[in-house]
Amino acid sequence: MKKQALLMVALSAAGLASAQETVRIGHVAAMTGPVAHFGKDSENGARMAIDALNARGATIGGRKVKWALVPEDDSGDPKQATAAAQKLADARVNGVIGHETSGTTIPASKIYYDAGIPQISASATNPKYTLQGFNTTFRVVANDTQLGRGLARYAVKNMGAKRIAVVDDRTAYGQGLVAEFSNGLRQQGVNVVAREFTNDKATDFAAILTKIRASNPDLVFFGGMNAVAGPMLRQMKQLGIQAKMMGGDGICSDAMQPLSGNTMSDGQVVCAEAGGVEESGKAGMERFRADYRKRYGIDVQIIAPYSYDAVLAIAAAMDRAGSSAPAKYLPELAKSNYKGVTGTIAFDKNGDIRDGVLTLYTFKGGHRTPIAVTK
Incomplete structure (x- = not known):
């Protein structure tokens, strides 16, 4: 009887493990083509966030879940971008980080909107992206x-x-x-x-x-x-x-x-x-850059910390909503006040980052040199 009871407990635990929810976050950028180095940078940042969520056992409404990244390549091409977006929509991912450029982000956004899937771009700056009347579009960098x-x-x-x-x-x-x-x-x-x-x-x-x-x-x-x-x-x-x-x-x-x-x-x-961080955020950004360098053996290009924060902002919204269902956590995402590596992730009524910062540079000896971070 004792062996039977232990077997039942083991089977029950196995059943619970197999039933564990998997939250899938799509990521789309150019993995091939002339801007692929930026696309890979963005994917690297998103993957670091997914791994961080799994490592700390991040929950949704108290339920432990498994986090997974679903990457797609759009080659920086609008046609490939819409094809990738449709693929993710058909797969019913829980959210999307991307796309990389404004030219790919804008056409893809209609597909995510029609599917009701929240989308955060970590790099597209054209104002049109968030001015289409879609409640699913967000960005974590300043627009043009x-x-x-x-x-x-x-x-x-x-x-x-x-x-x-x-x-x-x-x-x-x-x-x-x-x-x-x-x-x-x-x-x-x-x-x-x-x-x-x-x-x-x-x-x-x-x-x-x-x-x-x-x-x-x-x-x-x-x-x-x-x-x-x-x-x-x-x-x-x-x-x-x-x-x-x-x-x-x-x-x-x-x-x-x-x-x-x-x-x-x-x-x-x-x-x-x-993008860029103000003085109070420099230490955190340097830690992120060091972790990135240790993991990938290269330096951050530009986008990685923003895609990292975008994933974690979605995860935080899901936890507040107690659900990974897009329709349920979308209102919480719109009300975000997430303290990230790049600063506070909070959106205005259009989905643009509030108080977006920009980094100014000049050139010395032919090389780009930062001179100020401003709003």
Whole structure:
């Protein structure tokens, strides 16, 4: 009888173990293609969060669950992004982290919305993503509106710029960033002295720079990528334009120096990326970076800590709701006030991060150097 009782207990325990709930979090980014290094960085951060949840036995409403990451590759391509999104929707994952770029995140978001699956992007910055009226869309980094206006405040208050020219490359990214920067300038009581545009494949800027030179600017703001900004900077030098250059994440890489023909001087260019931590969060971020380096043998690119926090914010919302069912924890996710590695994860009515920060950089010796974290 005793053996029989022990057997029944063992069978009962085995049954409970086999019935343990598995919470599946989808992650989509480019694992192949030109931006795959950022995609892998994002996936690495999400996987660290999943492993941390399992290691500490994280529960949902007091019930122990198993956490699993379900990765997909969209190659940074909108068509592949929607295919990956549909695959995750059909699999009925409990939540999604991704996608990596705005061009993939926005089309995929409709599929998650239709399926009722919460989606948090750790890197897409286009404002349109959270302005579609979908209650399932969230992001944990500042958007281009926050970025453009933050840059405008810094240009006027910290750099003392008074005569500012703006140029965009006619892309959605470039035009949007310049528009928000210009709006920010107006809020500071400053109007642009010259407004020009080029295209994202241009190499000759003599005509527009000659017009800009006539306005005698102390700052040229460029909305576009470094492949255009670098040559433009070189031609500014050739035309004797002494103004500094400012831009967003599109020009915020060490490639600026060779692209400028090695004409960029120290401190001449100021750029910004969405994200970063303020002084109070630096120790926590350094611990995360050290853990990441120990695990993967490489340094964090940019996205990993944000995807890490995104996973943990979802887990916290599920625990508060006492359920991993998207319809039940979604209201709790919208009310998040999660203290993460990157700061407090709290969303506004559209799903944008509240008080999103940006990190400003300049270049010294051709290398990007942080100068401030601001809002």
